Amino acid sequence: MAPSIFAILALIVIGYTVGSVRIVNQGNQALVERLGRYHRKLRPGLNFIVPFLDTIVWEESIRERLLDVDPQSAITPDNVALNVDAVVYWKILDLERTYYEIENIQDAIRELVVTTLRSEIGKMPFEKTFSSRDELNRALLDHLDEATEPWGVKITRVEVQSIVPPASVLESMQQQQAAELKRRATVLEAEGEQQASIKRAQGTVQSIELLSEALKERPDAQEILNFLIAQQYVEANQKLGESNNSKVLFMDPKFLSEGLIDLMNTPVTPENIPNGEPRPQRPKNPPRK
Structure with missing residues (x-):
């Protein structure tokens, strides 16, 4: 009889001990209620509770986690509809407040992100939404962190992933950008x-100045100038003749004749040739017999 009682007592002690042991993994915490009221918080490691009196109501990770918000429609002040999505990094700081202050913390954060995102987009003109993404991220972070503080939650980072306008607006943006690039290229x-x-x-002014300085002391400066002008005229007409396009050239024959006569009458010597290289003269026609 006595051994049976001891055996029963030993089983009760063993069962009580086993039932009272709770192991909480690293990175998690657990909440314990005693008779329906909050009692204490279990830390990572080995913990003991009172069986039948204590109940673990919630064990949750306190590590940082990611919440990906689906694309949401938002309207800018200039009535442009956008699809915007974002990701939120958050963590639980006070497990007790998170459990007792809000029913579903993840759904609450998601709805808060959607509402805040639409509100902030509604304050920015359409063109500013693309260039002010960092400003939009900071505004979302400040508002969300303040709103979730009573829930024992910390919002660590908010990132707007994409801002997608309608196809017609996107096409107009591309056309505007192409026109701007063309304008810059033209300028x-x-x-x-x-x-x-x-x-x-x-360069022309410097050439004229150099030529003027070189001809100041020469007595045959006029002949050299006439030769240079005639040479430029011949070269210009040669280039004009080599072109494949049709040309119509109007000139005063008097000026042409006078220029050619002056060119023919100008004596060709090494001194009055610009490059200093003498050119052979045409032999005079022999006298007729």
Whole structure:
């Protein structure tokens, strides 16, 4: 009889001990209620509770986690409809408040993100939403962190993943960007042509100045100038003749004849040739017998 009682007592003690042991994994916490009221919080490791009196009502991770919010429709102040989605990084700081202050913390955060996202998009003009994404992220983070603080939750980061306008608006944006790029290219090309024209003009002025200085002390300066002008005329007409396009050239024959006569009458010597290289003269016609 006595051994049976001891055996029963031993079984009761063993069962009580086994029933009172609770192991909480690292990164988790658990809430214990005693007779329906909050009693204490279990930390990671080995814990003991009172069987039949204590109940573990919730064991949850306190590590940072990710909440991916599905794309949501939002309207800007200039009446452009956008599809916006975001991701939220959050963690539980106070497990007791998270359990007793809100029914479903993850659904609550998701709905709060959607509401806040639409509200912030409604404050920004359409063109600003793309360039001010960092500003939008900070506004969402500040508002969400403040709103979830009574729930014992910390919002660590909010990132807007994408902002997608309607197809018609997107096409207009692409056309506007292409027009802007074309305008910039035209401006750059015009500036380049202007700078090239200035350089050519400066080069011409410098050439004239050098030629003027070189001819100041020469008694045959007029003949050299006539030769240079005639040479430029011949070269210009040669280039004009080599072109494949049709040309119509109007000139005063008097000026042409006078220029050619002056060119023919100018004596060709090494001194009045610009490059200093003498050219052979045409032999005079022999006298007729």
